[in-house]
Amino acid sequence: MVPPLFLEPEPGDYILDLCAAPGSKTTQIAQLMKNEGAIIANDVSIKRISSLGFNLQLCGVVNTAITMFDGRKLPLVLKDQFDKVLVDAPCSSSGHLLSKSPPSFTERRIKSLHFLQRDLLLAGFKMLKPKGILVYSTCSIHPLENEAVIDHLLSKENKACIEDFEIKGLRTHLGLTEFEKKTFHSNLRRSVRIYPHDNCTDSFFIARIRKEG
Numbered sequence: 001m002v003p004p005l006f007l008e009p010e011p012g013d014y015i016l017d018l019c020a021a022p023g024s025k026t027t028q029i030a031q032l033m034k035n036e037g038a039i040i041a042n043d044v045s046i047k048r049i050s051s052l053g054f055n056l057q058l059c060g061v062v063n064t065a066i067t068m069f070d071g072r073k074l075p076l077v078l079k080d081q082f083d084k085v086l087v088d089a090p091c092s093s094s095g096h097l098l099s100k101s102p103p104s105f106t107e108r109r110i111k112s113l114h115f116l117q118r119d120l121l122l123a124g125f126k127m128l129k130p131k132g133i134l135v136y137s138t139c140s141i142h143p144l145e146n147e148a149v150i151d152h153l154l155s156k157e158n159k160a161c162i163e164d165f166e167i168k169g170l171r172t173h174l175g176l177t178e179f180e181k182k183t184f185h186s187n188l189r190r191s192v193r194i195y196p197h198d199n200c201t202d203s204f205f206i207a208r209i210r211k212e213g
């Protein structure tokens, strides 16, 4: 998966995976960390957390603890703690264009997700150490779930800075700086869109954000 590669996990890191279940990215992060350091894998859904526990066990992950909290409330107890944070946000999956069952969503659902995504991203950012890296990702192509969410963080947190990041061989597009008469921060160009025809995958949006020291 691409989002964990943008996070560049290293052995010894202390990492928060805020919306982790069922753990496809947590297990990949653990592998990249060589099962060293520590991951907190959090999710709000008890049903999905059972799959997360199963998958961690299946893959032999030993550096991860599971927590079950509403991610929006975690900064009340965990502030400025993590070297790296992944916010793989709940989304409409509007980018799942190649899947067998195409996504269905309404404008209303997208708007309600937008507010949840904004809050989860702000919470994730608060839990990041100074100079730490946060990766925000969705499998949606809707700007309201992507660029508009990052734009909101940039307007609230002056220490948030989007970083350029390239993966050799991966074809990507620049993030949008305007959509339906809304203009986003010009640094949104540094975020990344991946479309099905680029690499024969579903679509993704990814932004890598640094907390300035």
Ligand SMILES: C[S@@+](CC[C@H](N)C(=O)[O-])C[C@H]1O[C@@H](n2cnc3c(N)ncnc32)[C@H](O)[C@@H]1O
Residues within 6 Å of the ligand: 018, 019, 020, 021, 022, 023, 024, 025, 026, 042, 043, 044, 045, 048, 069, 070, 071, 072, 088, 089, 090, 091
């Ligand atoms: C896109 S899925 C995560 C997929 C996972 N990262 C993986 O790679 O397997 C989004 C997750 O966010 C969780 N979620 C939704 N609202 C949340 C909240 N308020 N706090 C924490 N997790 C939440 C959902 O239960 C869901 O498991």
